[in-house]
Amino acid sequence: MNLADLNKVALAMVAPGKGILAADESTGTIKKRFDAINVASTEDNRRDYREMLFRSSEAMSRCISGVILYDETIWQTARDGTPLIKLIEQSGAIPGIKVDEGTQALPNCPGELVTVGLDKLAERLKKYYEQGARFAKWRAVIDIGSGTVGRGIPTMTAIHVNAHALARYAALCQAAQIVPIVEPEVLMDGDHDIDRCFEVTQRVLNKTFQELRVQRVALEGMILKPNMAISGKKSPKQASVEEVAEKTIRLLKACVPAAVPGIAFLSGGQSDEDATAHLDAMNRIGGLPWRLTFSYGRALQAAPQKAWSGRPENIAASQRAFTHRARMNSLATKGEWKADLEKKAA
Ligand code: 13P
Numbered sequence: 001m002n003l004a005d006l007n008k009v010a011l012a013m014v015a016p017g018k019g020i021l022a023a024d025e026s027t028g029t030i031k032k033r034f035d036a037i038n039v040a041s042t043e044d045n046r047r048d049y050r051e052m053l054f055r056s057s058e059a060m061s062r063c064i065s066g067v068i069l070y071d072e073t074i075w076q077t078a079r080d081g082t083p084l085i086k087l088i089e090q091s092g093a094i095p096g097i098k099v100d101e102g103t104q105a106l107p108n109c110p111g112e113l114v115t116v117g118l119d120k121l122a123e124r125l126k127k128y129y130e131q132g133a134r135f136a137k138w139r140a141v142i143d144i145g146s147g148t149v150g151r152g153i154p155t156m157t158a159i160h161v162n163a164h165a166l167a168r169y170a171a172l173c174q175a176a177q178i179v180p181i182v183e184p185e186v187l188m189d190g191d192h193d194i195d196r197c198f199e200v201t202q203r204v205l206n207k208t209f210q211e212l213r214v215q216r217v218a219l220e221g222m223i224l225k226p227n228m229a230i231s232g233k234k235s236p237k238q239a240s241v242e243e244v245a246e247k248t249i250r251l252l253k254a255c256v257p258a259a260v261p262g263i264a265f266l267s268g269g270q271s272d273e274d275a276t277a278h279l280d281a282m283n284r285i286g287g288l289p290w291r292l293t294f295s296y297g298r299a300l301q302a303a304p305q306k307a308w309s310g311r312p313e314n315i316a317a318s319q320r321a322f323t324h325r326a327r328m329n330s331l332a333t334k335g336e337w338k339a340d341l342e343k344k345a346a
Contacts, residue, residue: 001174001177001218001221003220006177006179006218007220009221010221010222010223011261013223014261017333018065018333019295020064020065020096021067021068021093021300022137022295023050023067023070023297024070024073024096024297030070037309038310039309039310047073047078048079049308050073051084051087052304052308052319054067054084054087055078056326058323059319059323059326059327060093061091062330063326064326065293068098068137069095069097069133074095074132095133096133096136096181097136098138098139099124100115100137101115101116108157113158115166116165118169122175125173129176129178134178134179136173136180137180138166139183140163141185142162142184142185142186142187144186144197144232146191146232146234150190159203163211166183166184167208167211167215170212170215170217171216174221179221179222180221180223183224184226185225185268186200186201186204186226188232188270189234193235193237193239194243194247196232198251201226205252205255220261224260228244228278229247241277245278245285246285248278249288252290260290262291263291263293265294267296267298267300270299272300272302275296275329276329279292281335283332283335284335291333294333300325303324304318304321306321
């Protein structure tokens, strides 16, 4: 492992004004997104859609540091035969790859999941590196239960096995000279309040960093991709932007060592504007040991997907919608976003 080079890539992924485009929806997930806009999820349509994003030159060159790809996409070529990965590199962004293979039911823990994909991961990483990937992503999913039955969820078992797998993956990535994005996602589905999210996320992050230490992962050569401390979607008590920012910063300061170069949040089902406003409010607080940026999927792509709706004549409008969200989030990485910039564009 060359840690200086891993650290250089990690820092580039969180460069000021830039963040990560999570375009790594699995075939099942992208089908759900396409169903919502009445587009058939064929290999060509998936390619055309992602090619359109990667050819959004202003967004890609000014606001996007890296793109997380799904396995299908990393081997695909654009309509003109250019490999999609080359389009990303030509824009100055770094190609990355989702390497987990989704979730399975966790035995003895009803309703909980464990992320799988460690078998043969070393060989897969080698191929991805040869293809140009310089970072990877693995997502663990932790649910917060509700009601009497869900009171015991998450179990310590689910937190432990998922943290263990994240650290195994991270160590394998670094051995393959690939920067791991470590993503322990505490879901915002449910009716819990922000304080319950804070408490569960704290347990998850503490366990994750404990496992990373045990497995000797170099913190300087990784990026953390956490959820924010936020109210459950169905909670009657929705925390304000200021409360989300203040509690998320407090949580991260308590759990994330300063050696980690950067934290790139997931959007997790927040509205586009909330995801931007929260990131902006956190960067306004300032004085942080790590860089704070975005690694958004839905909060960057919902608007361009809707504008596109599978029609070639909508490509320019879709690229404008993507560029707008990328610009808003770019400003948020510097604490320079303002709500009226959204209205001006509308
Ligand atoms: P969302 O921003 O849509 O949560 O997706 C980010 C991601 O990569 C989840 O793994």
